[in-house]
Amino acid sequence: MVSAIKIKDVQVSYHGRSAIEAIDLTLEQGKVLGIIGPNGAGKSTLLKAILNLVSIDKGVIEIFGEALKENRKRIAYVPQRNQYDWDFPIHVLDAVLIGTYPILGIFKRPKKKDKEWAYECLKKVRMEEFAHRQIGELSGGQQQRVFLARALAQKADIFFLDEPFVGIDATSEEMIVKLLKDLRDQGKTVVVVHHDLSKANEYFDELLLLNKQVIEYGSPQQVLIPEVMRKAYESELSFLYEVGVN
Amino acid sequence: MAFIEGLIEYDFLQKALLTSIMVGIICGVIGCFIILRGMALMGDAISHAVLPGVAISYAIGINFFFGAVFTGVLTAIGIGFVSQNSRIKQDTAIGIMFSAAFALGVILITVLESSTDLYHILFGNVLAVRPSDMWITLGIGVIVLVSVFTFYKELLVTSFDETMAEVYGLPVRLIHYFLMTLLTMVTVASLQTVGIILVVAMLITPAATAYLLTDRLSTMIFISATIGVSAAVIGLYFSFTYNLASGATIVLAATTLFFLAFVFSPKQGILWRKLNARKQRTVTN
Numbered sequence: 246m247v248s249a250i251k252i253k254d255v256q257v258s259y260h261g262r263s264a265i266e267a268i269d270l271t272l273e274q275g276k277v278l279g280i281i282g283p284n285g286a287g288k289s290t291l292l293k294a295i296l297n298l299v300s301i302d303k304g305v306i307e308i309f310g311e312a313l314k315e316n317r318k319r320i321a322y323v324p325q326r327n328q329y330d331w332d333f334p335i336h337v338l339d340a341v342l343i344g345t346y347p348i349l350g351i352f353k354r355p356k357k358k359d360k361e362w363a364y365e366c367l368k369k370v371r372m373e374e375f376a377h378r379q380i381g382e383l384s385g386g387q388q389q390r391v392f393l394a395r396a397l398a399q400k401a402d403i404f405f406l407d408e409p410f411v412g413i414d415a416t417s418e419e420m421i422v423k424l425l426k427d428l429r430d431q432g433k434t435v436v437v438v439h440h441d442l443s444k445a446n447e448y449f450d451e452l453l454l455l456n457k458q459v460i461e462y463g464s465p466q467q468v469l470i471p472e473v474m475r476k477a478y479e480s481e482l483s484f485l486y487e488v489g490v491n
Numbered sequence: 492m493a494f495i496e497g498l499i500e501y502d503f504l505q506k507a508l509l510t511s512i513m514v515g516i517i518c519g520v521i522g523c524f525i526i527l528r529g530m531a532l533m534g535d536a537i538s539h540a541v542l543p544g545v546a547i548s549y550a551i552g553i554n555f556f557f558g559a560v561f562t563g564v565l566t567a568i569g570i571g572f573v574s575q576n577s578r579i580k581q582d583t584a585i586g587i588m589f590s591a592a593f594a595l596g597v598i599l600i601t602v603l604e605s606s607t608d609l610y611h612i613l614f615g616n617v618l619a620v621r622p623s624d625m626w627i628t629l630g631i632g633v634i635v636l637v638s639v640f641t642f643y644k645e646l647l648v649t650s651f652d653e654t655m656a657e658v659y660g661l662p663v664r665l666i667h668y669f670l671m672t673l674l675t676m677v678t679v680a681s682l683q684t685v686g687i688i689l690v691v692a693m694l695i696t697p698a699a700t701a702y703l704l705t706d707r708l709s710t711m712i713f714i715s716a717t718i719g720v721s722a723a724v725i726g727l728y729f730s731f732t733y734n735l736a737s738g739a740t741i742v743l744a745a746t747t748l749f750f751l752a753f754v755f756s757p758k759q760g761i762l763w764r765k766l767n768a769r770k771q772r773t774v775t776n
Contacts, residue, residue, distance in 0.1 A: 296658050317660040324654050333527065333651050334706045343648050347659035351645060379706035399659075 247310040249274045249403055249434035250295065255304030257287070257294050264290040267458050268304070272451070274402075277425055277435040279449035281442060281468075283478050286456045288438045289325075289407055295436075296322055296405065308403065318347050321401035323392045325408050331381035337391050338376040341367050344398025366394040370420065386417025393421055403434045411440060422448055445469060494728050504731065506625045507617045507684075511723035511741070513632040514684045514693065519719030520639055521677045522698030523712045524670060527650045531695050532582055533570070536589035537671065538678040538690040540566035542596025545612060545682070550603040556627050556679050563675030566592045567668065615686030615738030617727060624683050631680040635673050639712075646670070647708055684723070685738035696745040697722060703752045703759040718748050 252270040256263060265287035272278055280288045293299045295306055297313045308316045321344070342363040345355050355363075367373045370390035375383060380391065389409055396404055404425070410418050425435045429450070439445060445452060446465035454460040454468050456477040461468045468474075497504045525534045541559035548558030566588050573584040600609055611619065639646065649656045649666050657663050674694075681690045701715035726741025733740075754762050 298654065298657060314660065317658065320658060322655060322658045324652075328654060329652065330527075334702065334708050334711050335647075335651060336707055339707070340651075343652070343655070346644055346648055349644070352641065354644065 246274055248272060248307075249276070249309065250436070251305075251307040251310070252295070253305045255291075255294060255306060256302045257290050257299055258302055263302075263457070265294070265455070265457055269459060270453060270462060272434065272436070274434050275429055275432045276450045277429050277437065277448065278451045278453060279437050279439045279445055280453045280455055281439050281445060282455035282460070286477070288455055291455065292405055292407055292436070292438055296320070318399075319402040321396035321399040321404045323389075323396050323404070323406040323409060326385065326388060326392075326411065329380075329388075331388070333380065335380055336377050337372060337380055337383070338363055338367060340380055340391055341394045341398050344395040347399055363394075363398050366397040367391070369397060369424065370394045384414065386413035389413050389421065390417055393424060397424075401433070403436065404428060406435070406437045408438055408440055442469070442474075494731055497731060503618060503620070506620045506622065507727060507731075507737075508724070510620050510625050510628045511617055511684050511727045511737075512720050513628050514681045515697070515719030515721070515723035516716045517632050517635045517677050517719075518681060518690070518693040519697040519701070519716035520712050521635060521670075521673055522694040522696075522719075523701065523708065523715050524639075524646055524650055525674065525694050526698045526702065527708075528670075531691070532585050533567075533671070534674060534678075534694045535691040536570065536585045537563050537567060537674050538681075538687050538694075539589045539596075540592035541675065541678055541682070542593055542612070542687060543599050544596075546596055546599035546603055550599075554623065554627065555682070556631075559679040559682070560672070560675050562592060562596075563678060564668070564672055567671035567675070571664075571668075611686070612682060613686050613688050614736045615682070615684050615689065615741075617684045617737035618731065620683050628680040628683070631676045635677060638669075638673055642666075642669075643709075650708075685741050686736075689738040689742045692742040692745060693719065693722070696742070696749050700745075700749045700752045703756040706758070718745065722748060 248271050250270065250272040252268055255268040256266040258264060268291060280291060282288055290299060294301050295308075295313070306313065309319065313320075338360070342355055342360060344366065345359040345363060349355060349359070364373065364376065367376060370393055372387060372390050372394060375387065375391075380388065383391065393406075393409070396406075409421060425437070428435055437449070439448070446469055449465060451463065452465050452468040453462045454473065454477050460477040461473045498508060522534075525531060541563045544558030544560070544562030545555045546558075548555040569588045570581065570584045573579055573588065574581040579587075608616075645656070645661060645666055649661065649663050653663050677694070678687075678690050681693060685693050697718040698711070698715045700718050701711045704714055705711050722745035723741050725744040726737060729735060729740040729744070730737035752760065754760050757763060
């Protein structure tokens with residue numbers, strides 16, 4: 246089976262300063278990958294590079310063995326929650342319905358069966374009773390669930406989520422983790438940019454520890470060991486140490 | 492009423508009414524996308540940027556529509572070029588480009604000594620609408636409405652979540668320029684009715700009013716168009732009856748409707764929010 250994502254020697258820079266460099270990664274299908282690392286390690290940049298939202302200076306990125314543009318409709322992306330204008334005049338169900346747009350293509354409008362499918366996806370995140378609320382009326386966790394529902398509506402094969410657990414309640418977090426694992430069990434691939442290390446070993450099959458470069462890539466057992474983590478978090482730890490001393 | 496009698500009697504007033512209604516509709520519709528994308532300043536810019544085009548059109552004797560669309564779109568592209576190829580932020584780029592275009596327009600009108608009445612272009616004179624202007628407005632109206640209807644889905648997703656649209660392969664930059672072209676056309680269509688200076692109010696005020704009254708985009712567009720039409724008709728009435736510049740009366744009518752919504756909107760109005768807050772307090776006490 247072809248790898249879900251294959252990255253070779255990728256470098257991205259902003260205004261001449263490199264954000265990530267020499268990135269190599271091969272992710273097989275049917276895995277949940279967590280991308281972890283300190284602030285400014287380039288986690289979101291890597292995600293954006295894979296999604297072609299930033300241009301890469303060099304290297305190769307393949308999705309299912311091809312360039313991204315051949316496989317755009319097999320990708321679902323859930324951006325960070327702060328990306329949205331939560332006052333936008335849109336109801337929850339309509340926001341989920343947007344997930345059907347990529348498959349519909351230009352000119353075609355969502356029909357009844359698309360609306361039913363969107364509602365179906367909303368049920369999977371147990372948000373159906375909020376279907377006709379404006380999106381800003383929801384709590385952070387509920388908003389995140391709605392955007393996961395939208396990703397589900399896309400019927401994608403790879404799911405990218407950028408910091409989905411930031412500022413959400415425990416119930417929502419649990420539900421999202423379970424849904425992501427269900428997707429994996431159906432053979433889908435899930436990539437999550439993750440901030441909090443405490444539950445990383447429960448949530449992910451594989452971890453990519455990043456600090457501008459790949460520090461370590463492997464199973465949680467391989468990555469979540471003090472010697473390895475220290476390499477990525479050294480600067481932050483020494484900073485904390487200094488603060489502690491003073 | 493003199494206005495009704497005038498409508499029956501005078502051909503020019505019928506044309507003015509028809510043109511105003513169309514302008515109210517298309518400004519209301521396009522305005523929704525303009526305010527949701529945070530492009531109010533862009534609307535102001537494009538409307539000023541059509542002036543040099545209008546001047547040149549009069550000078551070489553073609554309909555002002557063509558020149559206006561040309562310089563309007565050119566300015567939109569110029570703004571995009573400057574902000575994407577330097578550290579200059581978009582609102583700054585807008586400020587530079589539109590004032591330049593407007594200044595050029597003022598000079599061209601003077602130098603070319605065209606028969607253009609600058610005052611009418613700046614402030615609108617709907618009662619002087621010629622048949623050709625009316626037909627152009629109607630034509631633009633049809634193009635704008637058909638475009639928005641056809642690409643509603645794409646306009647919605649690029650306004651709400653441009654990143655997602657880009658990831659699934661929509662040409663987001665092309666859609667931006669497409670919307671800029673529609674915006675320019677709407678501006679041109681509104682020239683006779685409200686004039687360059689006040690077009691931005693017709694784009695923004697009805698849409699902002701609708702924004703306070705609903706939380707669904709499709710409903711918002713409908714309400715916005717209705718408010719645009721109401722403002723246009725009320726404004727036309729005052730313009731005709733009291734011999735005032737039509738642009739000014741139409742804009743003030745729209746502003747009045749906005750403040751009504753601002754106070755009385757069931758969900759967003761300050762009145763109900765105050766009352767609700769008081770109710771909450773008494774409940775907690």
